[in-house]
Amino acid sequence: MVPFPPATTEAGFAALTRAGLLPAVTGLLGRDDVVPFTEGSLPVYAVGDDLVLKLYPPLYRDELTTERTALEVLHGRLPTPALKDAGEHDGWGWLLMARLPGQTLKEAWPALSTEDRRRLMPELGELLATLHALDNPRLAALPPAGWTAFVAGQREKAVAHHRRTGLDETWVAQVPAFLDAVDLGTPPVVPLHTEFMRDHVMLDGGRITGLFDFEPAMRGAAEYDFVAVGLFVTSGDGDLLHRFLDGYGQQVDPRRCLAYALLHVYSNFPWYFREMPAPPAPTLNALATTWWGSGQGAPQ
Numbered sequence: 001m002v003p004f005p006p007a008t009t010e011a012g013f014a015a016l017t018r019a020g021l022l023p024a025v026t027g028l029l030g031r032d033d034v035v036p037f038t039e040g041s042l043p044v045y046a047v048g049d050d051l052v053l054k055l056y057p058p059l060y061r062d063e064l065t066t067e068r069t070a071l072e073v074l075h076g077r078l079p080t081p082a083l084k085d086a087g088e089h090d091g092w093g094w095l096l097m098a099r100l101p102g103q104t105l106k107e108a109w110p111a112l113s114t115e116d117r118r119r120l121m122p123e124l125g126e127l128l129a130t131l132h133a134l135d136n137p138r139l140a141a142l143p144p145a146g147w148t149a150f151v152a153g154q155r156e157k158a159v160a161h162h163r164r165t166g167l168d169e170t171w172v173a174q175v176p177a178f179l180d181a182v183d184l185g186t187p188p189v190v191p192l193h194t195e196f197m198r199d200h201v202m203l204d205g206g207r208i209t210g211l212f213d214f215e216p217a218m219r220g221a222a223e224y225d226f227v228a229v230g231l232f233v234t235s236g237d238g239d240l241l242h243r244f245l246d247g248y249g250q251q252v253d254p255r256r257c258l259a260y261a262l263l264h265v266y267s268n269f270p271w272y273f274r275e276m277p278a279p280p281a282p283t284l285n286a287l288a289t290t291w292w293g294s295g296q297g298a299p300q
Contacts, residue, residue: 001027004090007057016057018043025053028089039199042215046099051084056093056215063215064093066142070191070214071097073136078127079202079210100212102204105233109198116206121240123208124201124233125247131211132190132222139191139219147189147220154263155179162262167269170282175262178284182259187221194218194265196225197232216265226252227261230292236277242294254292258284261291 002023007013018036021043026032029047037044042063043055056064074080081097088094102108109117144150158179162172193200194216202210218224234240245251261267272291279286 004092008059013057013059050099052097052099054095058091061093066217067215068095069138069141070217073138078130081212100202100210102202102209104199105201105203106198108203118243121243122247125244128196129248134191142217142219158262165268165270174284179259182255184259189219190222192218192220192225195228197228223252223256224260226257227264230257231272236291238293245294254288257292258288
């Protein structure tokens with residue numbers, strides 16, 4: 001059986017390819033009907049027509065624990081993949097899951113009519129609300145250990161982080177005062193997907209059939225999940241966000257959503273600026289309203 005490579009460093013993992021891992025994967029499963037998916041930060045493979053294998057190198061073992069816990073708790077309450085098997089080999093962890101039917105909402109989006117997009121928004125809002133309402137003691141194991149401490153830590157390194165991403169200094173200079181002015185308070189801590197986006201929702205025949213990719217799941221403020229909603233689901237379209245919030249059953253504060261976007265683990269504003277509508281003025285307050293305001297907006 002072909003062994004898995006060590007992959008104990010970022011550089012070592014980055015040097016690997018999904019195709020290069022195939023001999024180890026087929027040996028692990030004892031079958032050769034395995035095809036790598038091209039999307040995702042971790043190696044994922046279609047196994048036949050009805051299974052998916054996800055690999056976690058030694059470097060990302062915490063993500064294995066997080067995703068396994070989330071799938072075991074959420075399945076049956078949300079349309080998440082059923083966990084079929086799990087294990088470890090050569091220091092790598094793996095999960096074998098049922099394959100969700102259909103295609104991702106990202107793949108389906110260009111062909112959806114305006115009415116189809118509008119119809120889906122309340123359903124997506126209900127899906128996220130169901131996740132946020134779940135209360136299971138096992139979910140307490142999800143990171144971070146303390147939400148307030150996590151937010152404080154992100155706040156301390158926010159300016160340096162945004163400079164590393166290449167964000168223009170006219171925006172970077174506004175970050176400290178904006179974060180100081182937004183009261184994030186001590187919100188209830190709920191289960192978070194953290195990447196609730198079109199890429200991670202499955203659609204089949206116009207119906208939502210699944211939500212997947214829980215390795216970055218956390219527990220924290222609900223508005224942290226609306227970072228991805230505003231950026232990657234409604235994409236600055238105020239009408240779509242309004243419909244999403246109708247399904248969710250609660251409004252959100254655009255300025256708090258932007259604050260959490262600035263503090264998000266995967267925050268990358270140069271990328272967002274390339275993909276999202278420009279604000280009417282070069283201020284973070286204007287940006288918050290443009291991207292997370294729920295008034296009428298032009299379809300994206």
